[in-house]
Amino acid sequence: MAYLIGSDQLYKIITEPVSGHVTGFMSIWLFTFIFYGVFAYVREVVCTVICPYGRLQGVLLDNQSLIVAYNAQRGEPRGHLQKKVVDNERGDCIDCGLCVQVCPTGIDIRKGTQLECVNCTACIDSCNEVMLKINKPANLIGFYNQDFIQGQKPFKLSLKAYGYAAVLVVVLFVFSSLIYKRQDVETTVLRASGTLYQVKDDGTVSNLYNAELINKTNKAIKFEFKSQDQQIGLNLSKCQAFYRKKVQHILLSFWLKNHPQ
Numbered sequence: 001m002a003y004l005i006g007s008d009q010l011y012k013i014i015t016e017p018v019s020g021h022v023t024g025f026m027s028i029w030l031f032t033f034i035f036y037g038v039f040a041y042v043r044e045v046v047c048t049v050i051c052p053y054g055r056l057q058g059v060l061l062d063n064q065s066l067i068v069a070y071n072a073q074r075g076e077p078r079g080h081l082q083k084k085v086v087d088n089e090r091g092d093c094i095d096c097g098l099c100v101q102v103c104p105t106g107i108d109i110r111k112g113t114q115l116e117c118v119n120c121t122a123c124i125d126s127c128n129e130v131m132l133k134i135n136k137p138a139n140l141i142g143f144y145n146q147d148f149i150q151g152q153k154p155f156k157l158s159l160k161a162y163g164y165a166a167v168l169v170v171v172l173f174v175f176s177s178l179i180y181k182r183q184d185v186e187t188t189v190l191r192a193s194g195t196l197y198q199v200k201d202d203g204t205v206s207n208l209y210n211a212e213l214i215n216k217t218n219k220a221i222k223f224e225f226k227s228q229d230q231q232i233g234l235n236l237s238k239c240q241a242f243y244r245k246k247v248q249h250i251l252l253s254f255w256l257k258n259h260p261q
Contacts, residue, residue, distance in 0.1 A: 001031045044105040047116045054115030061113065063146040064158045068119050070099075070110045070141050071149055078110075081134060092136045099123035099141060109141055185221060186214040208237075 002010045005024075013024035038046060047054055061067065075093035093110070100108050102123060105116035109123045127141045147153040192208040199205055215221050225234050 001027060044116055047105050047118065053118070057117075058115060060164070062158065062160060064156065064161070066143045066145055066155065067113055068109065068117060068121060068124065068141065069113065069144040069146070069149060071139075071144060072110070073149055073152075075110070075140050092131070092140050094130065094134065096130055098126040098130060102126045182216070184215070184217050185223070186216065188212045188214075 009024075013021040013028065018025045042050075070093075075091040077089070077091055078093035078095040079087070079090045081094040099110070100106070100123075102125075103109070104120060104122065105118065107114050107116045109117070124139070124141050128138045131138050131140055145155055148155060189209055189211045192210050195208045197205050197207045211225075213223060225236070227234055
């Protein structure tokens with residue numbers, strides 16, 4: 001909730017009397033119940049239904065993508081380890097199930113790449129511990145691509161990988177340029193809707209505009225409106241300030257007095 005309204009505003013809601021922040025108090029309860037439901041009941045459904053990471057992963061992956069994968073060529077056919085019994089036809093996987101037990105989303109990595117996989121590598125660590133105990137090579141589960149698992153083809157960067165890298169560089173360049181050009185105050189001046197110019201008794205022409213100033217810093221900024229043309233005068237008619245997401249919005253209504261000459 002602090003991400004939406006700012007930590008300062010959330011602190012005021014918590015410390016000040018509830019009667020002054022009834023809406024904020026109810027919002028805190030709403031957020032609490034929502035996230036409690038996510039952690040207590042929804043759990044891994046977030047990874048398959050709500051979170052877009054799994055869907056995006058399925059679109060971007062190909063046979064050359066390095067992913068957390070189970071080497072089925074080496075591990076199958078799996079079977080439990082028996083003392084004083086040597087079976088050369090059996091794979092290295094002893095079907096202990098530790099890779100499933102440690103998975104935070106509850107998937108079986110031995111069934112292939114799945115949307116729920118978040119690449120936490122917990123299955124790799126648990127499997128390597130088992131391989132060490134039974135004197136088998138490590139990385140039965142590791143970072144592999146499908147071409148390596150199926151045909152032992154070495155990993156190489158594909159054109160898609162270079163394309164993704166190029167897109168990432170462009171995005172970083174645009175993001176850096178926006179940060180570099182970022183100004184402390186953003187001002188928007190628009191003509192007031194539904195109003196026309198007015199001719200005063202002294203012959204001056206007045207127009208009504210709305211100005212909005214957004215303070216992008218974390219401190220108060222003093223400002224002053226001035227006209228570069230000495231024949232144009234400014235009259236402040238209304239000023240309103242409010243806070244949202246640590247941004248100060250100042251709404252101004254003022255008159256532009258333009259002399260006919």
